[in-house]
Amino acid sequence: MSAPILSIRDLRARVGGRDVLDGLSLDVGAGEVHAIMGPNGSGKSTLAYVLAGRPGYEITAGSVTYRGEDLLKLEPEERARAGLFLGFQYPVEIPGVNNVYLLKAALNAARKHQGLPEVDAFEFLAVVREKMKLMQMDEAFLSRGVNEGFSGGEKKRNEILQMLVLEPTLALLDETDSGLDIDALKVVSRGVNTLRAPQRAIVLVTHYQRLLEHIVPDRVHVLARGRIVRSGDRDLALELERRGYDWITGAAA
Amino acid sequence: MSTVPVRLEELAAGESLAPPRRSLLQAVLAAGLPSARDENWRYAYLRALDRQAFAPAARPGAEAQRLAASVLPAPLEGHARLVVVDGWFCPELSNEPLPQGVSRLAGAALDAAWVATAPSAAYAPATPSRPLAAGPASVDLRLSQLNAALAPEALAIELPPGSDAALEVVFVATQDGAVAASHPALRLRLGESAALSLVERHLGAGDAGSFTNADLQLEVGRGARLRHTRLQLLGPRARHFETLALRAGDGCECEFLSLAAGAQSARSTALLELAGREASLQWNAVALGDRTQVNDAFVRVEHAGPGARTRQAFRGIAAGRSRVAFNGHMVVREGALGASSDQSLKALLAGSEAEADVRPQLEIYVDDVRASHGATVGKLDEQMRFYLLSRGIDRETADALLKWAFVEDVASRIAPAALRHQVEDAMATQLRAVVDVGGIR
Ligand SMILES: Nc1ncnc2c1ncn2[C@@H]1O[C@H](COP(=O)(O)OP(=O)(O)OP(=O)(O)O)[C@@H](O)[C@H]1O
Ligand SMILES: [Mg+2]
Numbered sequence: 001m002s003a004p005i006l007s008i009r010d011l012r013a014r015v016g017g018r019d020v021l022d023g024l025s026l027d028v029g030a031g032e033v034h035a036i037m038g039p040n041g042s043g044k045s046t047l048a049y050v051l052a053g054r055p056g057y058e059i060t061a062g063s064v065t066y067r068g069e070d071l072l073k074l075e076p077e078e079r080a081r082a083g084l085f086l087g088f089q090y091p092v093e094i095p096g097v098n099n100v101y102l103l104k105a106a107l108n109a110a111r112k113h114q115g116l117p118e119v120d121a122f123e124f125l126a127v128v129r130e131k132m133k134l135m136q137m138d139e140a141f142l143s144r145g146v147n148e149g150f151s152g153g154e155k156k157r158n159e160i161l162q163m164l165v166l167e168p169t170l171a172l173l174d175e176t177d178s179g180l181d182i183d184a185l186k187v188v189s190r191g192v193n194t195l196r197a198p199q200r201a202i203v204l205v206t207h208y209q210r211l212l213e214h215i216v217p218d219r220v221h222v223l224a225r226g227r228i229v230r231s232g233d234r235d236l237a238l239e240l241e242r243r244g245y246d247w248i249t250g251a252a253a
Numbered sequence: 254m255s256t257v258p259v260r261l262e263e264l265a266a267g268e269s270l271a272p273p274r275r276s277l278l279q280a281v282l283a284a285g286l287p288s289a290r291d292e293n294w295r296y297a298y299l300r301a302l303d304r305q306a307f308a309p310a311a312r313p314g315a316e317a318q319r320l321a322a323s324v325l326p327a328p329l330e331g332h333a334r335l336v337v338v339d340g341w342f343c344p345e346l347s348n349e350p351l352p353q354g355v356s357r358l359a360g361a362a363l364d365a366a367w368v369a370t371a372p373s374a375a376y377a378p379a380t381p382s383r384p385l386a387a388g389p390a391s392v393d394l395r396l397s398q399l400n401a402a403l404a405p406e407a408l409a410i411e412l413p414p415g416s417d418a419a420l421e422v423v424f425v426a427t428q429d430g431a432v433a434a435s436h437p438a439l440r441l442r443l444g445e446s447a448a449l450s451l452v453e454r455h456l457g458a459g460d461a462g463s464f465t466n467a468d469l470q471l472e473v474g475r476g477a478r479l480r481h482t483r484l485q486l487l488g489p490r491a492r493h494f495e496t497l498a499l500r501a502g503d504g505c506e507c508e509f510l511s512l513a514a515g516a517q518s519a520r521s522t523a524l525l526e527l528a529g530r531e532a533s534l535q536w537n538a539v540a541l542g543d544r545t546q547v548n549d550a551f552v553r554v555e556h557a558g559p560g561a562r563t564r565q566a567f568r569g570i571a572a573g574r575s576r577v578a579f580n581g582h583m584v585v586r587e588g589a590l591g592a593s594s595d596q597s598l599k600a601l602l603a604g605s606e607a608e609a610d611v612r613p614q615l616e617i618y619v620d621d622v623r624a625s626h627g628a629t630v631g632k633l634d635e636q637m638r639f640y641l642l643s644r645g646i647d648r649e650t651a652d653a654l655l656k657w658a659f660v661e662d663v664a665s666r667i668a669p670a671a672l673r674h675q676v677e678d679a680m681a682t683q684l685r686a687v688v689d690v691g692g693i694r
Binding site: 053054080088092105 | 635636637639640641642643644645646647648650651654655657658659660661662
């Protein structure tokens with residue numbers, strides 16, 4: 001395996017008085033794409049939020065190492081600046097905060113962290129336009145409030161647009177494929193694939209094997225009751241599609 | 254009743270005021286200044302009235318003028334500027350020549366003008382030669398009456414029928430409120446079908462805590478259009494009181510947009526009467542409080558004429574240990590058939606020790622009315638905040654953005670664009686988006 005970007009060891013986490021992650025371990029190497037599948041309520045989004053640092057999640061045991069550093073001691077904004085990106089399962093609407101402003105502020109926050117000067121306004125717009133074209137998004141979305149009144153699919157495209165502009169080292173995409181029509185799925189997949197690079201890693205949370213036809217994963221994991229209960233290659237996804245989860249979760253119980 | 258400051262009593266007893274003004278002041282004192290027990294004054298910081306030197310500030314000398322000049326913002330395109338310093342019109346800092354219809358009133362002329370523009374019985378302002386108004390609203394007029402007794406002069410704007418003008422009136426306070434007070438007065442009359450864009454600013458110069466008691470009386474004639482933008486950006490130690498009385502005639506359209514972000518304590522009273530048929534009023538207000546600021550507004554709208562329409566929106570943010578309050582009282586009179594009133598009042602509590610109060614009130618005396626209101630006090634949305642943080646935005650900026658977003662639907666209506674940008678910069682500073690002030694737009 002290549003040098004790990006993310007290494008999770010025996011992670012336990014509580015939210016709302018419930019132990020949701022129950023000894024989860026996972027390694028994601030540089031250049032790799034991993035898919036996490038699993039039944040509803042098994043803890044996939046919880047894992048994504050814990051990694052992104054959302055308040056309200058209590059880590060009761062275990063460790064998370066990101067590029068050799070203790071991820072859990074960083075604030076959410078520091079994690080983002082260090083190259084971690086969470087594509088939300090339910091992107092948040094923020095009326096009154098301009099979409100393009102957020103993009104630019106986010107990019108500049110990361111650049112500042114890297115000791116780079118603020119992005120040139122012209123260059124920035126050129127880059128954003130290019131990425132929007134790739135995502136087949138109308139430029140009118142730039143001047144709207146963040147996700148304000150966006151359709152479900154438009155919100156997901158907007159998440160990928162942000163990801164493409166920020167070029168994260170580790171992208172966690174939580175059900176970015178749900179709510180997308182067939183064409184949009186291709187568009188979004190193309191967006192994700194352009195990000196694949198030897199120095200990056202991508203973790204996709206998905207319920208559908210269909211996405212994995214477009215973004216071919218190196219590893220597929222099944223998350224059930226708060227831990228990874230099985231891992232395999234892309235064939236595991238095909239098998240899950242055929243057989244469901246019972247044969248695995250039953251065995252794990 | 255609050256304890257009446259000694260110095261006000263000294264003024265009432267002394268020889269410095271002309272006899273009619275002195276007797277008006279005596280009547281005001283006998284009736285009593287507003288107190289926290291008065292219905293519409295509960296949230297105001299009335300201790301600001303204590304220990305004030307109410308004596309009108311002297312006509313500004315070279316030093317006061319220099320101070321005032323140093324805080325004047327960039328000229329606003331298309332608007333002729335009028336500057337009033339410590340209650341005195343200052344031609345040296347104003348547009349020359351004076352725009353058509355603008356004059357300064359003092360002495361007998363002032364008194365006469367007060368009578369001439371006196372709004373209806375509901376809000377009849379007192380004048381040195383008229384007795385105090387009686388009735389339920391009278392205590393709400395008390396500070397207006399105090400201004401009538403003490404204002405050294407008034408700026409009068411009288412626009413002839415059919416005319417079109419754009420004016421910016423800048424009120425600057427330079428004096429320490431412990432020494433002297435600013436009592437600015439404005440009288441405006443818009444003739445039939447006239448149109449006016451009026452920008453009103455209140456600014457402080459120097460770091461002394463000024464004390465202001467401003468009074469504006471507006472009469473908007475049949476079919477006239479008024480767009481009035483009000484910006485209160487006084488310094489952090491200022492004490493500010495203001496009263497605005499409006500009487501709107503048949504078919505006129507009045508649009509107000511105010512931003513109050515300055516002063517240690519500010520109280521704004523607006524008494525608005527839609528007297529004519531089909532008069533329409535938009536009242537948009539934003540108030541920002543931080544540290545220990547107190548910002549309180551009371552707006553009473555009398556729908557008197559048939560078809561009178563009001564849309565009122567308030568967005569207030571209380572951060573730090575500040576208190577922000579808005580009380581919007583809508584009255585629909587018997588004659589106001591088919592009137593409509595719509596209120597959207599929202600406050601954001603952005604400090605654990607901050608206080609916010611929004612209070613819509615409806616008082617209806619006729620069946621045929623369309624009235625709606627919404628009032629909420631909320632906190633910064635944690636999901637929105639986390640979303641911004643997850644994009645690398647720092648906390649201070651994230652909070653500033655969310656606060657900005659909270660007032661944006663109202664603040665974005667400020668026109669012209671140059672003024673809106675000035676306001677956005679002022680707000681960005683207030684919201685502490687020091688990281689990236691320009692970015693908020
Ligand atoms: N704030 C909370 N309070 C209480 N329970 C919570 C909270 N957040 C999550 N949970 C519970 O934790 C479990 C895991 O939730 P999570 O959102 O991680 O599931 P998921 O695997 O992403 O499911 P899905 O496939 O439906 O998106 C669920 O049973 C959920 O109800
Ligand atoms: Mg989920």
